[in-house]
Every structure is written in structure tokens, then in C-alpha cells.
Amino acid sequence: MSTTIAAAGPSAYWYLTRSSGAVALVLLTLTLVLGVVDVRRWSTETWPRFVVDSLHRNVSLLALAFLGLHILTAVLDSFAPISLINAVIPFTGSYRPFWLGLGALSFDLMLAVIITSLLRRRMGHATWRAVHWLAYASWPIALLHGFGTGSDVKSTWMLAISISCLVAAIAAVLVRIAAGWPDQLARRSAALGGAGIFTLGLILWLPSGPLGKEWARRSGTPSSLLGHSTSHSSANSTEASR
């Protein structure tokens, strides 16, 4: 019985949601880096400021398109029980609720950042800027979501992508913190400490977390979806009880 379930396997949606998630991570990292390059007012003869600024905006909108695909395919797919509500309201789902919830939370923060950017003319520079800081919170939350729910976390190529994105984001944040140092020293120190604690925590957590044993079960995957070993034994026990 368990073999027929396994043979049905994941749908094309399931593969699409995984790949679009990985692409979104790369694009969001690129958006973050371009945003820092933008705010540092970096430019050359061949890369004027308006090019960096437009790229920052357009890459962020491309990331939003991939996030739309990521969420839509996750909902459409019948392999994991994820509803549209789980994708928007954090921590409501039954499939890895905490880690999926981080994705929803990150998406909500990004929506706030994007909507205020589109309405920037109507809200004033200071308010827009305050909301735009949320982008720095949404990125690490999105990365944690990727580590917590990702089916490809352990594969070499996905690890390479995740680590490259982490290194790029940390470099960007350090460059941002260094800009105008030591102005607003308390805020900069807090940002530096936050980035340090996040990275250190990640390094300590990953080997025993998503890279460790039985992460699928520990992260809250419904038992009906777990692989052969567990479903096999439960199938056996039902056979036996008959």
C-alpha cells in the first residue's frame, strides 16, 4: 500500500515550488546587495547611479514574481497540504508550521516594503525609509525558511547557493554599517551584533538541524508524508492489526 503512495510521487508543482524558491533567494540577495550599492551612491562612468537604482527596483520586482510562483505552486501542489492562508498568515499551517510560517512572515514584510515603495510619493520619504528597513529583517527570515522547509538543503548545489547568498548578504550589511561610521553608533552596533549572532547561530544550528538526521520529522512534516521507513512501519502495524 505504501509503495503505491510512493510511486505516485511529488507533482511538477512540487519541483517548481522548490526551484522558484531557490531562484527567489538568489534574486532577493541580489536586491539586497544592489540596495546597499545604491545607498552607498557607488557609480562609475559605465554604471551610473540611475542604473544601479533601476536594477535594484527591477530585480526586486522579478523576485516578487518568483515568490508569486513559489507560493502559487506550493498551494496548487497536493503533495504537501499548504493553503493560500498558510502562505500569507504566519504559523497557521500543518506542514512544518514554524518554518513555513517564517516564509509567510518574510513575504508579508516584503509586501510592506514593496507596497510602500510603489506608494512612496504619497507617504513621504521618512515613513517610506522606516518601512524599507524591514527588508533587512525579511532576508534572514527568508533564508531560515529555506533551510527549515527546503527539500534540497542537503544537496551540494543548494548548499553552495545558500552559503554564497549568506556571504554576499553579510558583506553587503557590513558595507552598509561601515557607511558613515561612527554616526548612529548604537544602531550600527545593534545591526552588527544582530548579523553576528544570526551567522553564528546558523553555523551552530545547521549541522544538528536541517543537515542532521530526521529533520523532515523534527521540523513538523505530517507523518503521512514522511518517507518509506516510517510509513512502512505504520503500514506494517495496520496490516498486523487486521
Add this chain to the structure above:
Amino acid sequence: MSERLRLNPIACEAHGMCAELLPERISLDEWGYPILDERPLSPDLVSHAQRAAQACPTFALLVERERSRG
């Protein structure tokens, strides 16, 4: 009817993108703040001027439409 450039000098933070996008009418002083040529914009420059105004991070550059008086 004609369009002219206007600057809100209080909002301007010398990002300088306007001068990149409309060098025909905007130059930068030694601190990076724009110096505008405020003569009416010729029709071929209006769309470029609007793009420069949209690119301004602090919305300090305006394209002002004024009716020609009789």
C-alpha cells in the same frame, strides 16, 4: 503651455541622478547639488525631464507645467 524644471532645495540630498538623466538641463555644483537651467523645456526633453524627476530618491525635482500668459 510649457514645462519647466523646479527644485525643492530642502528635500534635495545631492544624489545626482537627475544630472545623469538630463545633462542637457542639469549640472552639478562642486558638492553634487544640481544647478538647473529653468528655461522652458523643449518638447523632446519633456519625457527625459519626467524620468529624471521620477528617479529622484527624495522627490526634490519637479517638472512644473505652466500656462503661457497672453
